[in-house]
Amino acid sequence: MERFRVLIxxxxxxxxxxxxxxxxxxxxxxxxxxxxxxxxxxxxxxGERFDLALLDVQMPGRSxxxxxxxxxxxRLPPVVFVTAFDEHAVRAFELHALDYLLKPYDRERFQLxxxxxxxxxxxxxxxxxxxxxxxxxxxxxxxxxxxLRSGGRTLLLDPADVEWIEAADNYLRLHGSGAARxxxxxxxxxxxxxxxxxxxRVHRSLLVNERxxxxxxxxxxxxxxxxxxxxxxxxCGRRYRRALEKRWxxxxxxxxx
Numbered sequence: 001m002e003r004f005r006v007l008i009x010x011x012x013x014x015x016x017x018x019x020x021x022x023x024x025x026x027x028x029x030x031x032x033x034x035x036x037x038x039x040x041x042x043x044x045x046x047g048e049r050f051d052l053a054l055l056d057v058q059m060p061g062r063s064x065x066x067x068x069x070x071x072x073x074x075r076l077p078p079v080v081f082v083t084a085f086d087e088h089a090v091r092a093f094e095l096h097a098l099d100y101l102l103k104p105y106d107r108e109r110f111q112l113x114x115x116x117x118x119x120x121x122x123x124x125x126x127x128x129x130x131x132x133x134x135x136x137x138x139x140x141x142x143x144x145x146x147x148l149r150s151g152g153r154t155l156l157l158d159p160a161d162v163e164w165i166e167a168a169d170n171y172l173r174l175h176g177s178g179a180a181r182x183x184x185x186x187x188x189x190x191x192x193x194x195x196x197x198x199x200x201r202v203h204r205s206l207l208v209n210e211r212x213x214x215x216x217x218x219x220x221x222x223x224x225x226x227x228x229x230x231x232x233x234x235x236c237g238r239r240y241r242r243a244l245e246k247r248w249x250x251x252x253x254x255x256x257x
Contacts, residue, residue, distance in 0.1 A: 003028055004051035004121055007044055009035035009067070010082060011059045015103070019054060019082075022110050029114070038062025045071045051121050054101070057083040058193075065136065066195075073132035078120045080113055096135035098128070157181075159197040163212040163228050165190060167205040175232065176209075202226060202244060203237040216248055 006029050010016045016034060023031050032050060035041040038059040045053060045067065053076065055064030062070065064081055081093055081100040093100040098120050099113045120128070162176040167187040174181040191201055198210040208226060215227035216236075224236040224244070236244055 003030040004117075005030060005032040005049065007031075007033040007035065007041065007048075007050045007053045009038070009041035009054065009059060009064065010056040011036050012056075015056070015082070022107065026114065028118075038064065038067050042067045042070050045076060050077045052078055052080070052117050054080045054082055057081050063193075068132055069136060073129045073136070074125070076128060076132060078117060078128050079132060080117065093135070096131050096138055098131065159194065159199070159209065160211065162199075163209050163230055163232065164234060165199070165207040176212075176230075200240075200244060200247070202234065202240050206234060206237075208234065210247070213248075216245065 006023060008016060008019045008023070008031055010019065013036075016036065020031055020034065023029050029052070033044045033048065035044060036059075038055075039062055041053075041055060041059070041064075042062055044050075055067055057064045064079075068076060068079065078098045081097055082103065083093070083100055084103045099116050101109065101113060157174070161178070162174050164175050165187070166173050166175070168182070170184060170186075172183050172185050172187065172190055174183065187201075187205060187207060191199065191207055194207065199207045200210055202208050208228070212228045212230070213226060214229055217225040217227060219225060223238075224241045226234045226236055228234070
């Protein structure tokens with residue numbers, strides 16, 4: 001009997017190992033590809049044929065949702081999302097995804113997912129495409145939380161709660177609602193993680209949530225001051241100014257002395 005080819009993608013080795021072990025007990029499924037980040041998954045899905053894909057929602061480089069956007073719903077097999085979200089986005093997955101696995105899940109829940117997958121595999125690809133397109137449209141209307149791991153801690157943060165992020169040596173300071181959070185990491189990695197959430201690089205050491213921007217104020221010295229919803233003022237680096245102003249073209253710019 002020909003086995004269904006499965007791609008699994010998760011940046012946590014224990015989670016990847018769990019999926020591998022569960023699929024090993026299924027005679028009609030075979031894990032054909034394992035990916036540890038979104039970019040690997042994107043390349044594999046764009047270049048090979050699979051019958052089923054399990055994508056972690058949050059991975060380095062590209063999230064599972066970014067992978068779907070990059071490859072395109074029409075080119076994908078049925079997709080199951082693996083997520084740590086316990087609210088916010090889960091309703092969207094319930095409405096539009098083939099299925100989702102909420103961490104931590106057990107073998108019984110995994111078996112239920114496989115039952116749904118068996119019914120779906122072999123159906124017209126247009127059904128998968130429509131479902132994924134509807135999911136992306138639904139999530140674009142929401143602020144989807146992102147998972148941030150730092151020094152053994154796992155934080156579930158809503159992008160709307162973060163106004164701006166600054167690099168501080170080997171750490172990042174997240175400013176927004178409540179007290180600033182200090183987490184270990186690099187601004188480059190954070191920029192990749194939050195690219196789909198509307199965060200912009202405005203300085204070599206600063207990321208800003210585009211939704212928090214209220215004014216762009218050119219100074220007489222040629223610099224650009226950013227005024228955020230909280231009243232915070234940041235300086236945009238010269239190399240980033242043109243791209244930022246292009247995004248804000250059509251908005252009225254004041255002048256700061």
